[in-house]
Each structure stands twice: as C-alpha cells, then as structure tokens.
Amino acid sequence: MTGELQALLTRLHEKDYKLTPQRKVILKAFVDNKDEHLSAEDIYGIVKEQYPDIGLATVYRTLDLLAELGILLRMNFGDGRFRYEFSNSDVHQHHHLICMECGRVQEFADDLLEDLERRVGEENGFRVVDHQVKFYGYCSECDRKKA
Amino acid sequence: MTGELQALLTRLHEKDYKLTPQRKVILKAFVDNKDEHLSAEDIYGIVKEQYPDIGLATVYRTLDLLAELGILLRMNFGDGRFRYEFSNSDVHQHHHLICMECGRVQEFADDLLEDLERRVGEENGFRVVDHQVKFYGYCSECDRKKA
DNA sequence: TTTGCTGCAAATGTTTTGCAATATC
C-alpha cells in the first residue's frame, strides 16, 4: 500500500515535479479509493479532511498533471463532469457498465474488442489508437427493484 | 425532404406540442445537416440566418425536447459540449471514429457488438439496453500529414 | 535562492432557470 504510493511519488520526482503535500494527499486518495471513479469535487472532499487548506484549483491542476503523466485516466460518463481513476496498466482494457437508474458504474474487462478495433480501422482508413466502450442499462439491484 | 420534415412535425403535433416556427426551423436544420454532429451553438448559428430573433435558450430547450422524444441523439465527444444528431432508426447502431488531431468525427456501423453486449450483460448481471463505442485515433488525412 | 506550486478570486464556457411577454391552438 505505502509502497505503491512511494512508487508514484518517485515517478513524479523523476520528472522533476515537486513533491508537495497536496500532491501526496491527492495520490493517496486514489490509492485508497481504487475502485471509484472520482470527480474533482469528490477528491476535494476526501482530501480536505487531511489537508483542509487545499484549494480546488490545486486539485484540478493536479488531476490534469496526473492524467497527462498517464497515472490517471480521465473519463467522461456524460454526467457533466470529468471522472478519474487509477490507470492500472495490468488491466489493459476495461470498460464501463453505467446504470441508468442509480448511476453506479461497474467495470468489465474485454479483449474481444481489439479485434474489432483492428477491423474497423482497416475498413475506414483510420488509425485507431484507443477505444472507449460504455454499456448503458440497469444493474441487478435496480432491475430487481423495478420488477 | 419536405416530407421528412412534415413527418417530424406531425410527430410533435400528436404529442400536443405546439408547432412554433422556432421548432420547425431547428428541425429543418437537422434535416439539412444529416451527417453532422451539431452542438447547441452550431444550431443557433444555422437557425439565426432564417430566424434572427431566436434565443439560445429556446435552442437548448428544443434540443432537450427532441432528445427526450427520441428524435435526436445527444452525445458527448468529450469536447465540453453536447452534440446532437438525427436518431435514424434504420441505422440502428452506429458508432464514432474521433480524430485526435483534427477532431473530425466519422461514423461506422457495426452489428458485431450486439453479441458482445449480450455476453457482457450475462456475465455481469446487468441488463444492457444501449451501448456507445468510440474509437480514437487519426483519420487518413491527418495520418498522411504527420508521416 | 530560485522556480515551481499554491490559494484565492475572478473569468470562462456551456447549459439552465425565472419571469414577463407572446403566440399557438
């Protein structure tokens, strides 16, 4: 756990970014909330407990930085704000199931898409470098409640 | 062409929505720009030529209405504004190739995904009702310029 | 000590809303 945070800090340090307490605390928030898809405001709320004087602008700037470095993934679920998650390079491709009732986001991994990606690129004269797949529907819980 | 506009107006009329010139002119803008992915501001610009007194708020309200009725699809390409396109029920599933250089959006249709959709739903206890797929990369033109 | 970072407040850009006036049915 601590080792993971350390590794990330080292990664920043290697690129000559300063290791400020604000950056540490934001990174820690992601380490502690691995499965979440956090918005800037979410992070701000979490981080304010440990570091009450942090400014929202700093959160935004840090998220930008971490996303540029590839440490975070910036995603858009269509709810009007960006959300961020740890860019776990092990699980290379993972996608999202978005519940239209409660808004909960589940993840799923799938490699079948790489095939599709290649084929679509060839057929359309397009060099595909990334893809994003979202399925919309109802999670089992909401589906049960509705029935 | 005119027939298509008529059909849409009838659809509004049947649901007791008033056929205002503003609504007609906005619908016409979509009929005339079938292959585009238009933002509210885009529509506002187009429509202002025929109806200079229209307000931007009316454009937003009309787009909301048409999207709710299923006449338009509201989409988010991550460029900070919603974009709308005709919901052409013939081409049931079509997806987007987004050029990371010039921002142009090409479409492609694919039915292979329905399979995937079913399988993912089953494996994750999720009732999938829609999906959205975006491929990011470089269109042939930009790819050529870069090489 | 030097520069990069921060917090604050103001600015930005898109979308929404309150309200009085207006136009459709």
Next chain:
DNA sequence: GATATTGCAAAACATTTGCAGCAAA
C-alpha cells in the same frame, strides 16, 4: 382565451486562469 412557449438576463455549474505569496529543491 388559456396555456405552452419564447426571449432575455441572470444564475448555475464545472473548469481554467492571473497573480501575488509561499515552499520544495
């Protein structure tokens, strides 16, 4: 004539930016 719809201006909301002060190296 009743009520939905409009235009305008202001508000809301997420995000960005300018800048003076501060802190990591």
